[in-house]
Amino acid sequence: MTENIPRLRLEHVSKAFPGVQAVNDVSLEVWGGEILALVGENGAGKSTLMNLINGVVPLDSGKIYLDGQPVTMDSPRRALELGITMIHQELALIPQLTVGQNIFLGREPRRWRFWIDWKRLYAQAQAELDRLGIDVPVQARVADLSIAQRQLVEIAKALSYNARLIALDEPTSALTERETETLFRLVRALRDQGVALIYISHRLEEVFELADRIAVMRDGQLVAVGPVQAFTPAEVVRLMVGRELTEFFPKVPTQRGEPVLRAINLRAGREVQGVSLELYRGEIVGLAGLVGAGRTNLARLLFGADRLEAGEIWMDGRRVEIRSPRDAIRLGIGLVPEDRKSQGLFLGQSVRFNAGAGLLERLSRLGFIDFRRINQTIKAIIERLRVRTPSLNQRVRNLSGGNQQKVVISRWLALNPKVLILDEPTRGVDVGAKAEIHALMSELAAQGMAILMISSELPEILGVSDRILVMREGRIVAEFSREEATQDLIMQAATGQLERRVAA
Amino acid sequence: MNSSSNHAPQLSEFLRRNSTYVILLAIVLGFAVLAPEFLTVNNLLTVALQSTLVALAAIGMTLAIITGGIDLSVGSVAALSGALAAGLATRGGLGTYPGLLIGLMAGAGMGLLNAVMIVWGRIPPFVATLASMAIARGLTLVYTQGRPIAGLDRAFTFWGSESLLGVPMPVWVLLVVAVLVHLLLSQTALGLHIYAIGGGEETTRLAGVNVGVVKVCVYVISGATAALSGLILTARLWSAQPNIGVGLELDAIAAAVLGGSSLAGGVGGIPGTLAGAFIIGVLSNGLNLLEVPSYNQQVIKGLVFILAVMLDYFIKQRRTVRTRRAPLAG
Structure with missing residues (x-):
């Protein structure tokens, strides 16, 4: 210049x-x-x-x-x-x-x-x-x-x-x-x-x-x-x-357990046109695809946030009806939504409120909330997730993106779900917190949770997932194991140059 | 983004944009069939006359609602303006036109008070105008000692009772005000900024718009249109009644919402609001013609209101879920 x-x-x-x-x-x-x-x-x-x-x-x-x-x-x-x-x-x-x-x-x-x-x-x-x-x-x-x-x-x-x-x-x-x-x-x-x-x-x-x-x-x-x-x-x-990060995406290899959730031919509108998939205990499944491929819609269907038009969902070998998030939660399915600020958090409320919001019914006696037990539970989880907050009374609005995301996750952990769906869990999250969230996912899977992670970042998909599904135009068009997946293959599948029938 | 099946979206798009008019038309047709005297020129002029009071207040209300606010004081302000104008014109000895002018300015002044509370006092519009609703009603009762003020001259009652070219004066006033405010909303920078504030106040402020001034204009206009409504009702009744306009704010809100305004702000318009006010007017008139008892009328009006809003919601909902959210969500 x-x-x-x-x-x-x-x-x-x-x-x-x-x-x-x-x-x-x-x-x-x-x-x-x-x-x-x-x-x-x-x-x-x-x-x-x-x-x-x-x-x-x-x-x-x-x-x-x-x-x-x-x-x-x-x-x-x-x-x-x-x-x-x-x-x-x-x-x-x-x-x-x-x-x-x-x-x-x-x-x-x-x-x-x-x-x-x-x-x-x-x-x-x-x-x-x-x-x-x-x-x-x-x-x-x-x-x-x-x-x-x-x-x-x-x-x-x-x-x-x-x-x-x-x-x-x-x-x-x-x-x-x-x-x-x-x-x-x-x-x-x-x-x-x-x-x-x-x-x-x-x-x-x-x-x-x-x-x-x-x-x-x-x-x-x-x-x-x-x-x-x-x-x-x-x-x-x-x-x-300010420190050496050993690995971007720490991944603990896990033993895949028995199937937890099975979806057969789910349909809803243009966005989900016949999706079948199975999630197993102890496994992290990455769901890749372009924006608009229907990944978020699929997640919302599994969580009961949107209405299913056709298809069946089975949990632990039993056919289940999921008509609302309430049903899904009762069955042990959690969703960390894509837009955490408007769908995942009560921004103006405290960390305590946000983390404990799911526990109110579970931890009450005769309709009265047992605040002491809720406090104990939350405290343990917040410490385990290493949420950096001055106190449980801090308003969530004032936390950084990574810590906000951890608060959303902590709400689900308090409920100990069998299946946790995470939609873009590290969007807008800094590298340090990102690695922590990945490590946490790995740990949860090792303890037997089934995790479905939607991500638009291919390195994240490749680094974290045991198995990778690719969605395109409302369908799952390819499935890869951790070993065979590459950025190229996923992109080819996501853009329609490659189809691999999935053994669902 | 969506290429297949274009006809259904086009129809629903048409319905979405024109749902108020479709509902108005349906109600008009319904009454035309049920009550033969409904569809006569005379009766339609009566409907227009009856709708005027709500329509005028609803015009100002629409502006407030578009900014994401509300003006609950319109009914009380209407009463205050009518009482002041009548009182000053008769026992105050100022004469009719100074009285009318001061009545109008009192309405604008109450609007200014609302704006001061909202803009500089940072009081939410709902609360601020709830307070001024009580204040204006109280002032009216103090000024009138709770009694009607009669003895208005011809020049005053002219604005309520006479016609020009076969059309009642109140309807002329409504037409002029509606056209002016519609032009303001659709053609001027002030109008655009009213929508902008409802869509995103901070963004609008950062774009260099003086948001406070815009809100002052909005609430002053709302006060003034409420005052016009009160003056016209006073002229029609040949006297100022301290209790006029009770519940007017609710009819005005209903008219604006029926007309497509969103209480969340950013959406609305004068043609829709007029149609909304006419829906309310047509319902009253038609139910009267069918000799439905007035207590029952209230129930029916409430049900129609719910139906209309739900219909509107479903039309919009279908569209949003099917096409609009799709490209945004992953």
Whole structure:
């Protein structure tokens, strides 16, 4: 790059919240025309750092320079005017409005001051999308778009502010592989146009594929920064966690026991079109497939969250009717849902409440809840799962993603289910907690639980599963043993280039 | 994403978008068959006149509901405005038009009070307007000493009793207000921001929209349309009654919800709300024509309301489950 002044320069930036030094004396430069990957465990201070740059929270000390000029970021609006935008994990689009309306919200082209010039608004929105090669109808309501499309719209919105620095926070967590590629192309194109990009991701493969430089944060401090060539993934992980992780996916080989759950020809709508499968005690079954293949729908059917249209479910050799999650729980089936914030947790409630919510009936006498026994049970499980929380009274909202997920799992462990279904159990979870969750799954299987894990991360599927099922368009199209499975084979099956009849 | 079987979705999509009108049409046809005098010009004008009071209040209510809020004070505000206008016009000696104007401004003022509590006091709309509902009703009773105010002149009663081109004045007022607010919602930035706030308040704020100002506009308009409703009822009754408008807020909410507004915010519109208000008006009128006792009418209205909302829910539900959630879920 020809520039010799960094687009953004942070000088000894610090920020403390009650009880935490979230960002501690960080100095960092971001240049126009580069992709800087910012990595670190959850709680390392990445989000706070981004919020400082973006004007969401004020600095305690330090200085921010934009193109060499000192600036004060007192609001996101101010940051936006200066050309700094942030694309969050939780998308900031309004589902009820159209694509065009979202892009120009708050600065709609007007006529006579008050009236919106709809023609111009949609023409300009179309131009923004065209410029980026994004193929999404401008008049479509955002609610009708896929997550990937929304992400692209969000980027178009950011760029329409003439953004010169864009921070992307976990942008691929909900994308399929192909959509990820589209996003990467866009990000690279932006870099080549001279935009400065900060890319936050837990997926190290992405970081190494995309970034020019890597900055690693740990405990609020910047522990390393340098060109991507200077690091290996293992080093980055070590820097992030501050210790050596022996293995990404620890797997204890287990003895497969007798069958627990058997599903025969399950059907529901377009999403599940005749699925048969068997789960055995002591085994982890990985369920792979593209987003939209029907994996979540299948999980919800087994858990009674959606209605079965046809098919049979057998548990321990008995035909069972699962009409509601209540039925499923009684039979010993648990589900850790994909969207833990809206379906798995009571965010505003305490760890105690969240972990104990399933126990209320089981541990009550004459209709009165036995709080003492619930407390004992929960305490033991929370310690066993190593949930990092100051106390059982901590609100779950304030825990990191990994710890939140552990709280969801702890609720199920308290019930000691025979079958546990985990839908994307490590999405948005940092590497340390991820390894812990994998180890836990392994341990549970070793104790005889049957585990069905849905994951869109192939390394996770390959690393954790004893057996792998691949779904495509509502059917299970292939089955692999741990030994025979490879990324290629799974992808071929998921995309329809390979079918292997399953011996169900 | 879904290429097969396009006809059923198209039909259900049509029903989804127009469920309010379909229900209105069904009820109108039903009464036309059951009561021959229903479908006469005279009777339809009566229906329009009767629907006006609810419709006006429902227009303001719709705005509040679209932002994700609610305005429970509309009935009390209607009474306060009517009483103030009548009192000032007669015993206050200000004359009819200053009285009407002050009555209208009192309504807008109560809306402003609501907005101040909601925006700066950070009180949830339900609670804030519940409080102002009591305040406005109380002020009305204090001002009127609980007694009607009579002696309105022709200029005042003109707005309730006269017609222009065969159409009653209240219906003209409703038409003008409905068109103006519809244009506001569908064509102006303020209107778009009203929807945006209901869809995501924080996102809207971060986009640089002054959310507080938008809410002030919404509650002031709601107060003003409630006031218009009260003024017109006062003009129709030839006197201010301190107890008018009791339960008006519930009819207004019902009209907005029947018209497709979502209490979760972000969805709704004036044409739907008008249709919703007409459903309520047609039901009252038709049941009267069929000589159904008024106590029984309440039960029937409640049942129709539930049916309409459930029908709407099922139409939408089918669509969402079948096509919309599919591509999002894994």
